[in-house]
Amino acid sequence: MKRTMLFILSVMLLAPQVFAETITVCSYGGTYNQAIEKVFAEPFTRQTGIKVVTVSFPNYAKMKAQVASGNIEWDVVEPSIKAYALGVKDGLFEPLDLSGVDTKDFIKTGVTDFGLATIYYSHNVTYRTDVWPKTQGPKNWADVWDVQRFPGPRGMKYTAYSNLEAALLADGVPPNKIYPIDVDRAFKKMDELKPYIKVFWKNGAQGQQVMKAHEADTGSFTAGRMQIIAEQGVPVTCEWNQQIVDLDYLCILKGSRHKDAATQFIRFTAAARRQAEFAMLTNYGPANTKAYDFIPEDKAKDMPTYKNNMKTAVTIDGNWYAEHGKEVAQRWEAWKMN
Structure with a gap:
């Protein structure tokens, strides 16, 4: 019996992991993407069974070409505020459903109809x-x-x-x-x-x-x-x-075949504790100001969205x-x- 159980367990460990769905998140690469993976993607996968693949770089022309062709390679993109505004004008993003997300502590500019901010720099x-x-x-x-x-x-x-x-x-x-x-x-x-x-x-x-x-x-x-x-x-x-x-938004490219999963991912990034961890890894400021409850004061004062730093910004x-x-x-x- 023990041998049978050990055999079954070994097969399970060797078998490739099966995910419910896979989404692709396009951001800025390097240590920044590594922080996305550690703080958001990996915990999200453990919780939902949805795999997150991170790639780079969210070039505007490529986003526009994907939407125009209907061949969506990136489900979630992270455009700058300038590219975001242009993308809204050009109709590149899906409306964002933030049902169940408490946004009252977000900086006003961080919550929009088509995007949600995670960091400010x-x-x-x-x-x-x-x-x-x-x-x-x-x-x-x-x-x-x-x-x-x-x-x-x-x-x-x-x-x-x-x-x-x-x-x-x-x-x-x-x-x-x-x-x-x-x-x-x-x-x-x-x-x-x-x-x-x-x-x-x-x-x-x-x-x-x-x-x-x-x-x-x-x-x-x-x-x-x-x-x-x-x-x-x-x-x-x-x-x-x-x-x-400056800030970036997480948005869903129009026509994504994984819109629901992408929406779940963006909602997942909104939590104050997660944004706090992300801010400390990247040295950027969280969009959710509640995150500062979980950031040491000596670290918080050197972030863009710390309340005293925003007074003359x-x-x-x-x-x-x-x-x-x-x-x-x-x-x-x-x-x-x-």
């Missing part, structure tokens, strides 16, 4: 503390523009996105008056800084390398990425004053970019070349 005034001691470096965007008080090379993101907002803040526009963007005024202010911009970084990894290699003394960088290299010993710090806040207006992004991007590329 930010573009921050950043400087090297071997150039200026901590608390004595640039404290706001006007300081970044002040090359007399704070001389040295600058590093900025390679897109107009977030730079135009920083320029207007540097020019004295209050955070709640940034939109609609006065494009001419923003570019005029960028003209002042351009001679001092040594590098336009293209992604978070390159931004880290710029500060590691001391290619820039100060500029605009993502706080989460800077915190990681600071923990590795790079002398760098960020200011939360006037942070420019500007949150990217994806709808504005959906309307004006194309012409602004063209002007920006021409400006960089001149």
Whole structure:
């Protein structure tokens, strides 16, 4: 009898696992996808029997092509707020049913008809503390523009996105008056800084390398990425004053054959404890503010959505970019070349 039971058990262990269904989640790869798998995907599979496959990158053109062809490869996608707004305009997403999800503690911009946010990230005034001691470096965007008080090379993101907002803040526009963007005024202010911009970084990894290699003394960088290299010993710090806040949404591509399973997955990510764990792994801020009940204070104060950090923040207006992004991007590329 024992041999029979052992044989049956060994067969069960060797047999391939059978899942009720499989969904594909398209996000940003690397350690970020690893965090999705650990915090959301694996527990979700254990609870529901639905397998989650993570891939990258949620390129807008590919999302649009999948919907147009009806050949949906990605069930859940994580577009930026700009791509989200454009996708809503282009009809790329399924309406999102959040029945049973308590969203009262979510940041207002994190809950929409077609998407739910899990994290917020930010573009921050950043400087090297071997150039200026901590608390004595640039404290706001006007300081970044002040090359007399704070001389040295600058590093900025390679897109107009977030730079135009920083320029207007540097020019004295209050955070709640940034939109609609006065494009001419923003570019005029960028003209002042351009001679001092040594590098336009293209992604978070390159931004880290710029500060590691001391290619820039100060500029605009993502706080989460800077915190990681600071923990590795790079002398760098960020200011939360006037942070420019960005976010991504989890959405379901229109025509997904696994809409119900995808909806279940997105609902699963909303829980405060899960968002807390995800935030601590990624150094980003949770969309569900209840998550801060489960995050140590010393860690919480270095996240974008911590209440004190949001007081002077500007949150990217994806709808504005959906309307004006194309012409602004063209002007920006021409400006960089001149």
